[in-house]
Amino acid sequence: QQPVQSPQAVILREGEDAVINCSSSKALYSVHWYRQKHGEAPVFLMILLKGGEQKGHDKISASFNEKKQQSSLYLTASQLSYSGTYFCGTERRGGSEKLVFGKGTKLTVNP
């Protein structure tokens, strides 16, 4: 049950904001966010837990709506370094112990 990310791609100018969404058809325990730059490994950004706990990054924020099984990643005042592909990963309790990743959202920030 791969989560669905939207949009698939977004192009910004420096300083603009973006929102990336991740939704699942199943009840979730946690949502993870990772960023991958071209040719590199994914890097952890943030984890959001059922119940509202949040672990992760100072400059990037996110929300988790447990009832709707949705999470959104907010990138404000974007910088060139924000460019990359963003993946959400979802975990379910009572299911198998594994993270399932979405297909990714490619973010390009131009000067």
Added chain:
Amino acid sequence: NAGVTQTPKFQVLKTGQSMTLQCAQDMNHNSMYWYRQDPGMGLRLIYYSASEGTTDKGEVPNGYNVSRLNKREFSLRLESAAPSQTSVYFCASDLLAGGAYEQYFGPGTRLTVT
């Protein structure tokens, strides 16, 4: 502290050849994972090991085998490579599967099967 290391970084195989991808972590993590990444498909789990001595299939296990050699090392074997296995392979680890912990990824192995 090297984190997660993978060897080799690049590999070209001919159809039918076999090879083993090696992965090691030095963070004392219990759980380790093998993913493959194809354009537009995201990261798909091949196999994982929740703890030393256990392994389980992920989403796309066909054509692969794994061995959790010890707590540090988790290898992925392709017994008879096929062009459909051309991909980038990432190994990852975390403290405990299903525990909402950050996963740490290795640098990846770029495999081409001709």
